[in-house]
Amino acid sequence: MNRDRTLRVAVVGAGIGGLSAAIALRAEGIDAVVYEQASELTALGAGVSIATNGSRILTRLGLGEQLRAVAGRFTQYAFRTWQGDPIAGEPSELSFGDPAHTLFLHRGEFQQVLSDALPTDALRLGHKVVAVTEHDSGVTVEFADGSIVEADLVIGADGIHSRLQGLVGTPAEPVSEGVMAYRGLIPTERVEHIVDMSMCAMWLGPQRSFLAYPVSAGSLLNVVAFAPTNLDVVESWTAPGDVDELAASYAGWDQRVLDIIATMDTTFRWGIYDREPLDRWSTDRVALLGDSAHAVTPHLGQGANQAIEDAATLAVVLRDCAADDIPARLRVYEGLRRDRTTLVRDSAREAGRTYRSTELSALDQAERIGAIVAGIDINTHDAERVAERAMAAAP
Template sequence: MSGLRIAIVGAGIGGLTAGIALHRRGIDVTIYEKARELRELGAGVVIGANGARVYDSLGLLDSIAAIAGKSSTVTMQTWQGQALPGYRPPYPATETYSLHRAEFQNLLVAAMPPGTVRLGHECVAAVEDERGVRIDFADGSTTHADLLIGADGIHSAIQPLVGAKSAPVSEGIMAYRGLIPAERLDGIYDMGLWSLWVGPGQSFLTYPVSDGALLNLVAFVPTDLDVEESWSAPGDVAALAAAYDGWDRQVQDVIAVMDRTFRWGIYDREPMQGWSTDRITLLGDSAHAVTPHLGQGANQSVEDAITLAVLLENSCAADIPAQLRRYEELRVERNRQVREGAREAGQLYRSTGLSPEQQADRIVAIYDRLELRTYDAERVARETLAARA
């Protein structure tokens, strides 16, 4: 073991991935989650090539592939069903892992030693000094660590502790979400497809999860309401159907077999210049939430996780402040670029003034600019360390 003791607050995808990556490098890590149980959230999550590269290095990619939807083709078409000429996905379907969030979360928990993930621990305060961080929980218990990592989502309780303030920002869009059993879709939808329909003011996304047993649906529509950033706020299937009246027949047929839907508020954060003190840092949505239009929310938290793990691998407690500065140097600008790209992609999907050819050209240009297929966060971190050795 390295001698470092690290506490992570939040057992979402980013926190769990960070825990696994740190543990695999011999670091003593414990993950604290305020929920008393990990709920079965009906939501899909996408791991693209940049995230999959990390899980491959952690020895988890085969397990992830086993529970992923089995897509063979990625399509993008107009709201009337016309393919976008010249469109190509950011990475092939074979490098895209579409997952049921709860199944994925359980897989990551199982990859940690028993007792590493502690449920029912809500962080209410943390006090930092030159020796480390004391962390206080709502049940009256405390713990000490050399480093506290806040991976507790868009409504982070840890964010104020680093002196940063970046409130969630709406882009005027909400989403209807749902999971549909594959047997209801016979003759309606090919479960080997990942499909996105783009149209005036809104878009419609479908992809398989749970080894093809379920179809995940995300329908993005305009809103001027404050919608809860939640995967479990109940929605209205009739309202969803009305929003897509006149769209491609397949879109309407998919909605017609739904029996329930949930509303999801779409928010991100304005970029922060930094999100660390000497002994506390942030990871994932707590630092840099992005809109979901590039499928990069989870992948950016995974990039954060492996970056931190590489930087801390051979570090001692005295090295932590300097390594957190390096972490920010590597991640702040990358996250800013991805946030801007995700917002731009969403606007292109919902464009009213571009031809299908123009939409395709500009969307593909975003993919290429952000290197979504080729970016290797672990390599970038290692090269940074080597250059400064």
């Protein structure tokens, strides 16, 4: 096989994972093009946390300066009981990653930075995939508008509701925690007298937790309030919620929490689900990435970070790859990522239970949170270097 021919990769989905994958692959000289069914990229009103394990990769891809320009101005963490007492000091000894290398971002602004990093012809909007057909020499992708693309590989980065998941194996059913989240973005001028906008603050209480951190260069406070539910809440960032209902759910909590909620005009509901690990992530010509492969609850802020780790791993694994080598390389990718993402999924579940515990003392919560975070190596895990070592050791 002629290794000089540029690989053609079709990435399905222009979320964080898909865009990151295309950028990383193109940095390796691979012709990666993103196909997104939406006709435009809308700025969803939600925050996203990029910890050291994700920001390290994005910085290597040349995006550090652009992302820091739109990130929240953040220097420290605060973990508190539901009554407002500090857990493990304040600023807290606990963290979700080194503040110096953590980026709190508005999801829409993050997506814009990623899309701007791609050439115009590498992002095709209004392309809904209706069929993917594998054959010996590659894969054919058909779109709703009747157009067809031939590629060597398709990457399914189409999110937690992935349609491409069914091409790889039996789709995993959603697993609910019995928890929903209220989300909201609040202008800084409404809350700067209530909270320190240089902090990521979290309150832990029986059956509930409350998280707030700055985004949009410090101009907005992102709020995520986790509360129990027995409803089948849609997995969406844009399902409308009720601010009065949110306030009632936190009655009796630290006054700062109640004051933050009082500044909100609107809120959105988000059902908290993940999926059981899949039996497989890839065929010979189709590979899954991010939530398509390993949906995770948000309690450690690792969903986007794991998608970015996937992207970096795929780029290394496909480095200098001939089309005929793709099936074997995808086995390597899956092998490198399966245990890591399963660990993160399980750890996020445990973190959520710890935050909302009705039995643990504040000290026990602090110790357990510290152990969970340390266990997934947020500050030290380097997915790109792990993949490079694996490829160097391969026969």
